[in-house]
Amino acid sequence: MSKSTGRPQTSDTIRVFFDARFTRTTHHDGISRYGSCLLEALLNAVAGTDIEVTAIISDEDQLALLPKCRWVKLNSPTSAKEVVIAKKLNDLGADVVFSTMQVMGSTGRRYGLILTVHDLIYYSHPLPPADLPAAVRLLWRAYHLSFAPQRLLLGRADAIAAVSQTTKGLIADHRLSSKPVTVVSNAAEVAVAGSRSVNRHDARSLVYMGTFLPYKNVETLIGSLQHLPGWTLHIASRIDGRREAALRALIPDRAKVIFHRGVSDEEYAALLEGATALVTASQEEGFGLPVIEAMAQGVPVAISDIAIFHEIAGDAAVYFDPDDAGDVAAGIARLTDAKLWSELSAAGQKQATSFDWNSSAQALIGMIRQVHALRQ
Template sequence: MKIVFDCRYVRADGRHDGISRYSAGIVAALGRLHEVTMLVSDERQLALLPDLPWVRTSAPTSPLEPLVALRVNRLGPDIVFSPMQTMGSFGRRYRLVLTLHDLIYYRHRTPPAQFAWWLRLLWRVYHLAWWPQRVLLDRADAVVTVSETTKSLMTEHRLTRRPVTVVYNAADATGTVSTAPRPRPEQGVLVYMGAFIAYKNVEALVRAAARLPGYELHLMSRIAPADRRRLEALAPDARLVFHDGVSDEEYDAVLRRATAIVTASLDEGFGIPVIEGMRVGTPAVISDIPIFREIGGEAAVYFDPTDDASIVDAVRSLETPGEWERRSALSLEQADRFSWDRSAEVLLELLRDVHNSGQRAGA
């Protein structure tokens, strides 16, 4: 079985986003289980990818994308996996598995800023109705998604007639993986990793931080100067630490001395930072939304993201004697459910099933 993995969504600037990290994590683990050829559109993407055979083709944002299968055919694949649902398939002579990560953009229609203007326009139009998604997904032989939460939403909205398999997202391993609970940190450190866009609801965390005088809120991601000024003005009494982007090593170091990883997001596709915190024994204090219940399980502390007092109470609950240590131990157990190796095993089984069914159909 010859597998081609579409790695064209990996960032070329050396810094992962969600789709990029998912692509790199899965293909690296899959490559340890089976021979894989990576499809890239920019050789700079290789800096974030494993040392596996690769072929270059057009970018997924190219106007030629609907015809990309004609070029992929030349590689002679038996099956192609794409971590997105938009990979062109016209004229394909191979089995195809596509991925739908979440339905966030149906509720929050602002497209990714890095897209060209015409692509942002198409993005908005595309998310005005469900039928374009159905057309894209039904071109595949099977569909992958990253959570049971999204799978249930896909069923609710009847987005595909194809079988849907959950291949979980996971967190990259940085530093030494914790195997035992650690003592509660003496200093109150809350860590937020994520964007500063409306549905992330970072403002609620900042307001809550102003009511937690014994805590610092560390904002790890790159931030525009205007957003920083706005957050600082929102709660002058809050102890905010702006890192404006960090290396994986710096991020790991802050997580390991943190009281909690926090997010007040109103909506999410998965929530990798939650797993990143839990896998080093740092409890998660997070919004009470379905996807976080799925990935946080019994380990996380949940709050109402529309109520600042609820956030404060959730953080303070970790001050109860023994509670932080209990949550830390549960976090390690919960995070162990999510790994690239385990996800790659699920994906490989799916690819084999799809490949075998295609052979039977052609027999």
């Protein structure tokens, strides 16, 4: 555990442990970035207050992607030791624990617990992430056979954080928890935001950032290029060789798709700067952080006509049927109109300001104080 870098602890201090064990070690995915950015905003917001924050990690390499703070190294969230993590946190004097996921051991806890729900996608698309151990993938599939395990986990928390109003609504629709649910949303990183200086309506360049799970529907994006001669699709995210080969086989004749196999934040910003649009044909999402990041940079977005995207993009987007390659192409083609492109660029930047990490941190602080007060 690191040395304390904060003020001396008193009996009035609210000791908050922030579960950052889902942070990646080399590059962020959506949940990793959510945790890192929210932790940084929380640390800034509680500086000089009675709240002391300690990050929980499971690998010291995670520290490279986290803000500088107090930390403690505990077991991996997929370890069998997860069943006794509550005892360790009791011994560390935790008052409130916040996890960026909903799967956290809690048996025997003597502290307040806030769990996070990002989405319910895996109930309709149960394929687990390939990087999980085989035994965990098996449990994953069993977990998503019904809502009962989810209700059990959420029922053990004192409060629930949802990353969007859409997810909050789904929690209510499926009666997953009777506990209070507060939206603690995603936002763009400050470093990504900036004024748009050049109209790229004629660049014929598209950017995709995201994973390649079936519900992400990258196949339809690639298929839409058949109707978009002269356009280039930049696939920015990391991809394994077999998945790339499968997608390459779908590229229409004379269409151009560039696989970047992962980019730095600076390289990603540069790709967006030269793009006509960020595109995603995802069939479901918990939030859609790349959409907010693109809008913050003044890049128009052409995206699926689904509830969560309407929540985060509002009127500042072109929407299409994600299962119709022709409709995807028609939506993208609308952005060759210079006037519409400019209007959506400006509208997107304005819309992106509706989501900021400071507001999310303040929402989380409110939850922390409420949970702590109820347990006194």
